[in-house]
Amino acid sequence: MNRKQAQELIANILEIPREGELRIQVNGVNRLGTRFNDCAISQNVLRQQTTLTLVARLEQKQTSVTINTLDDRELIKTNIESLFATCRHMPDDEEVMPATGEVIDIDEHAFCSTTDATKIEDIGAWAALACQAGTKAKIDLAGLLEVGKMFTAYGDSNGGFAHERHHRIDYHVTASGAHGSGWAEHQGVSIDADEVLTSTQRAINKCARAQNPGLFKPRPITVILEPQAVGDLLSMAFWYGFDQRAKDEGRSVFSHYDGDFGNLSLFSDPASTINPSLSFTEEGIALGKSMWLDQGEMQQLATNKYWAHKQDLTVKPSPRNLILSGAGTTLDDLVESTQDGILVTRFWYIRATDPGTLGFTGMTRDGTYRIKNGKVTNPVVEMRWNESVLRLLNNVVDSSEPIATGEFFPMAMPALKVENFRFSSLSE
Amino acid sequence: MYDLLKMACDLARHEGCQFADARYLSIRKQRVTSRDQAISSGSESDDRGFGVRVLFQDAWGFASSPNYNADEVVKVVALALRIARASALAPRAGGINWAPEAALRLEFKSDCRQEPFEVSLEDKADLLISANEVMLRNKTIKRAQGFLSFKRVQRWYVNTEGSECHSDVTTSESMIWAVAVGQDDFQTRHWQAPASNRGFESYSKQDFVEQAERIAAEAEQKLTARLAPEGDFDIVTDSENLSLTIHESVGHATELDRVMGYEVSMAGASFVSRDKMGNFQYGSDQVTLIADNTLEHGLATQGFDDDGVPGQRWEIVKDGIFQTYSSGREFAHYADEDRSRGSCRADHWSSIPIVRIPNLFLAPGKKALSPDELIGDIEHGLYFEGMDSFSIDQWRLNFQFGGNAVWEIKNGRKTGMLKAALYQSSTPYFWNACDASCDERFWKPHGVTTCGKGDPMQVAQMTHGAAPTRFRKIRICRGRDS
Numbered sequence: 088m089n090r091k092q093a094q095e096l097i098a099n100i101l102e103i104p105r106e107g108e109l110r111i112q113v114n115g116v117n118r119l120g121t122r123f124n125d126c127a128i129s130q131n132v133l134r135q136q137t138t139l140t141l142v143a144r145l146e147q148k149q150t151s152v153t154i155n156t157l158d159d160r161e162l163i164k165t166n167i168e169s170l171f172a173t174c175r176h177m178p179d180d181e182e183v184m185p186a187t188g189e190v191i192d193i194d195e196h197a198f199c200s201t202t203d204a205t206k207i208e209d210i211g212a213w214a215a216l217a218c219q220a221g222t223k224a225k226i227d228l229a230g231l232l233e234v235g236k237m238f239t240a241y242g243d244s245n246g247g248f249a250h251e252r253h254h255r256i257d258y259h260v261t262a263s264g265a266h267g268s269g270w271a272e273h274q275g276v277s278i279d280a281d282e283v284l285t286s287t288q289r290a291i292n293k294c295a296r297a298q299n300p301g302l303f304k305p306r307p308i309t310v311i312l313e314p315q316a317v318g319d320l321l322s323m324a325f326w327y328g329f330d331q332r333a334k335d336e337g338r339s340v341f342s343h344y345d346g347d348f349g350n351l352s353l354f355s356d357p358a359s360t361i362n363p364s365l366s367f368t369e370e371g372i373a374l375g376k377s378m379w380l381d382q383g384e385m386q387q388l389a390t391n392k393y394w395a396h397k398q399d400l401t402v403k404p405s406p407r408n409l410i411l412s413g414a415g416t417t418l419d420d421l422v423e424s425t426q427d428g429i430l431v432t433r434f435w436y437i438r439a440t441d442p443g444t445l446g447f448t449g450m451t452r453d454g455t456y457r458i459k460n461g462k463v464t465n466p467v468v469e470m471r472w473n474e475s476v477l478r479l480l481n482n483v484v485d486s487s488e489p490i491a492t493g494e495f496f497p498m499a500m501p502a503l504k505v506e507n508f509r510f511s512s513l514s515e
Numbered sequence: 516m517y518d519l520l521k522m523a524c525d526l527a528r529h530e531g532c533q534f535a536d537a538r539y540l541s542i543r544k545q546r547v548t549s550r551d552q553a554i555s556s557g558s559e560s561d562d563r564g565f566g567v568r569v570l571f572q573d574a575w576g577f578a579s580s581p582n583y584n585a586d587e588v589v590k591v592v593a594l595a596l597r598i599a600r601a602s603a604l605a606p607r608a609g610g611i612n613w614a615p616e617a618a619l620r621l622e623f624k625s626d627c628r629q630e631p632f633e634v635s636l637e638d639k640a641d642l643l644i645s646a647n648e649v650m651l652r653n654k655t656i657k658r659a660q661g662f663l664s665f666k667r668v669q670r671w672y673v674n675t676e677g678s679e680c681h682s683d684v685t686t687s688e689s690m691i692w693a694v695a696v697g698q699d700d701f702q703t704r705h706w707q708a709p710a711s712n713r714g715f716e717s718y719s720k721q722d723f724v725e726q727a728e729r730i731a732a733e734a735e736q737k738l739t740a741r742l743a744p745e746g747d748f749d750i751v752t753d754s755e756n757l758s759l760t761i762h763e764s765v766g767h768a769t770e771l772d773r774v775m776g777y778e779v780s781m782a783g784a785s786f787v788s789r790d791k792m793g794n795f796q797y798g799s800d801q802v803t804l805i806a807d808n809t810l811e812h813g814l815a816t817q818g819f820d821d822d823g824v825p826g827q828r829w830e831i832v833k834d835g836i837f838q839t840y841s842s843g844r845e846f847a848h849y850a851d852e853d854r855s856r857g858s859c860r861a862d863h864w865s866s867i868p869i870v871r872i873p874n875l876f877l878a879p880g881k882k883a884l885s886p887d888e889l890i891g892d893i894e895h896g897l898y899f900e901g902m903d904s905f906s907i908d909q910w911r912l913n914f915q916f917g918g919n920a921v922w923e924i925k926n927g928r929k930t931g932m933l934k935a936a937l938y939q940s941s942t943p944y945f946w947n948a949c950d951a952s953c954d955e956r957f958w959k960p961h962g963v964t965t966c967g968k969g970d971p972m973q974v975a976q977m978t979h980g981a982a983p984t985r986f987r988k989i990r991i992c993r994g995r996d997s
Contacts, residue, residue: 120970122970124777128605130867131601131602133598134971152558152560153561173557176636178554178644179553231970260780261779338694338696343700435908438906440904440937444995448994450906452908469913471906511939512915514912
């Protein structure tokens with residue numbers, strides 16, 4: 088749905104008589120996911136859907152409904168009527184806030200014309216290329232190549248409007264040998280055959296180096312965490328702690344912590360050239376560049392409209408992407424400067440063990456290697472770790488340039504060199 | 516409702532497909548959430564559409580649409596075929612071995628005595644806000660929250676083998692939780708009213724109020740609880756806690772598609788290789804784990820699966836020995852089985868069915884045994900209640916689980932509460948350390964509604980269950996520095 092069509096749809100809905108304020112969100116998805124394993128395509132699924140969410144407000148009462156029919160005016164009218172009827176029965180909530188009424192100019196940073204032109208047959212052919220590379224290398228390959236073409240539109244009865252087309256590419260591939268595996272990904276808003284093959288080859292190379300892992304007795308040691316591991320851990324920590332209201336009310340690690348946060352910068356920016364995102368929220372609030380940690384200094388955390396109003400703060404929406412600054416050292420240089428350490432390709436199944444200290448646990452996966460005297464020497468058996476993100480941030484000693492990562496959430500993360508990272512048990 | 520689905524299958528057959536099926540789903544959801552003394556949101560959704568899956572020249576194609584009319588059916592079938600042809604660019608060696616199944620005619624309706632969508636918003640708000648008010652009476656509680664969530668899924672299924680099935684399943688789910696804030700810490704305690712395929716009759720205000728008072732007091736206790744000891748201890752798990760351990764270390768580990776490498780790129784593989792069927796000592800002789808997609812009120816009980824196979828009951832582990840897997844029709848042959856276990860489900864009309872964990876539970880102990888007697892045989896140990904931190908490796912071996920409330924056991928009695936306790940083990944070691952489970956009087960089901968699997972991710976639901984169960988000499992670590 089283009090901007091003009093979205094404007095017309097929203098205008099038509101707003102013409103339907105109603106008794107209060109109405110917010111409208113329209114989300115469209117066209118996502119083809121081609122999945123393969125054992126060097127053969129196992130699933131090939133096209134998801135196409137457009138949803139319409141209507142949010143009704145009567146003073147301090149609010150309720151919403153989502154349907155997936157956009158062309159039946161009578162059905163939409165019936166839904167609006169019953170939505171306001173339900174809304175009348177809602178108890179008052181002092182936190183309900185009026186719609187923005189803001190018209191947002193959009194630059195569509197996450198739109199890519201070549202991705203827009205990608206066809207089903209292109210994706211099948213690229214997945215087949217990956218499978219052929221696995222067959223040639225005599226290594227089992229499993230992965231997903233997903234191309235998502237989306238649009239999001241917002242309108243409200245106070246005059247607010249926004250529309251944006253945005254794309255997501257998720258290619259990740261696991262190469263498995265008899266005694267070890269390797270992994271690689273390509274994230275962002277575009278991909279082509281060469282990039283599929285480059286990532287595939289990286290996974291194959293990782294796999295070749297991961298065979299017959301030796302035992303490393305789990306203990307605190309210097310680690311080099313590749314970008315996926317950094318992103319998965321930091322994004323999890325973000326959702327557990329980076330909320331201003333929780334901090335102000337004592338319900339966050341940051342309510343009780345007065346230590347340091349290292350010296351890196353964590354921010355979000357829809358216009359990121361590495362991994363851009365949608366540039367407004369479902370409430371029709373524009374997203375700009377937001378600093379969360381500025382060279383280790385904590386900034387105002389995510390703040391919704393109610394809390395900003397109550398505490399006289401600036402509204403600072405939760406981000407749609409996360410970017411961690413890096414020092415620009417190459418991954419090879421990080422390895423070269425390490426006398427005794429572990430190189431981690433990726434993490435898996437990260438969960439909080441203690442939100443009060445931002446403590447997390449997780450596993451290494453698909454390529455974990457010992458580093459000795461500046462060289463990757465041998466693969467090691469995958470390990471569990473238990474570590475606090477606060478401690479980790481203070482133990483970062485070097486980092487690379489950020490690159491695109493994030494299967495579920497767009498991020499740009501560097502590799503980090505971290506001292507005294509705590510491994511706790513073996514996967515056996 | 517069946518006519519257009521049959522038309523889709525006829526078109527696919529006419530195009531030369533080996534197999535095709537078509538599903539139409541109507542999914543209605545409602546969620547009411549509370550924050551302190553307010554209802555923070557009330558939302559509903561009505562989501563309808565159909566999906567067509569085709570097997571063409573040994574390659575799969577799947578397409579879907581929300582627009583259910585004849586013209587759209589023609590388009591979607593053509594699109595599914597186009598996608599299947601793209602899949603055929605990298606075909607599976609040996610093709611697809613699709614397990615035979617007789618044509619199924621089935622009507623299934625879950626037990627729903629009080630239709631949740633007909634219960635007033637005021638009644639739902641009253642349930643949640645009453646619980647929140649009770650929690651907030653405790654002055655350490657700075658945030659009380661809860662939700663009620665209801666779903667009704669009507670599903671029509673047709674395939675090229677002549678199956679015509681319909682199911683109508685209502686699911687209810689709720690949780691309340693309290694956040695206690697102290698001088699230098701905060702702690703959360705929750706209560707989950709068991710999620711199940713039932714209606715609003717699942718819930719009573721008395722339960723909510725009683726549980727609210729208990730969890731508020733326990734959240735306060737957690738603030739001043741001492742840190743858990745570290746080392747090897749005997750532990751006892753309650754039904755909710757062990758349900759998650761069953762889910763992660765048995766349920767996912769015994770999905771046959773995972774064993775065969777179909778999930779390697781996302782959720783991982785499994786240590787339960789096929790050579791372990793019928794001989795692997797998964798657990799002690801106290802451990803019998805039963806899969807049952809006919810379990811009354813079970814979240815995975817829906818009459819038939821999305822391969823057109825009726826729900827079944829089977830043993831995954833019997834008296835400690837691994838028996839067999841959960842499967843779908845594409846995978847049954849890998850276990851040398853003639854028939855699918857009927858455990859292939861899709862989470863939406865736009866999703867393709869994948870092998871999912873069935874309703875899966877630990878059979879209660881055969882001898883009369885109460886929780887007090889179970890705990891009474893422990894000199895120094897820990898009692899884990901409720902779900903908390905959970906993590907497991909990609910082979911389903913190394914795991915680490917916490918509890919939402921953990922007590923120290925000393926000289927056969929539950930004593931003070933502990934903070935940040937985690938048990939860390941390896942799946943076969945853990946289940947072989949099981950030496951007793953309470954009898955059926957103490958067995959409780961526990962619903963899981965957020966099981967993620969697949970790539971792209973799909974979310975499924977299933978019921979687990981157990982009686983309080985004891986495990987000897989399990990490694991305890993903690994999630995917080997001393």
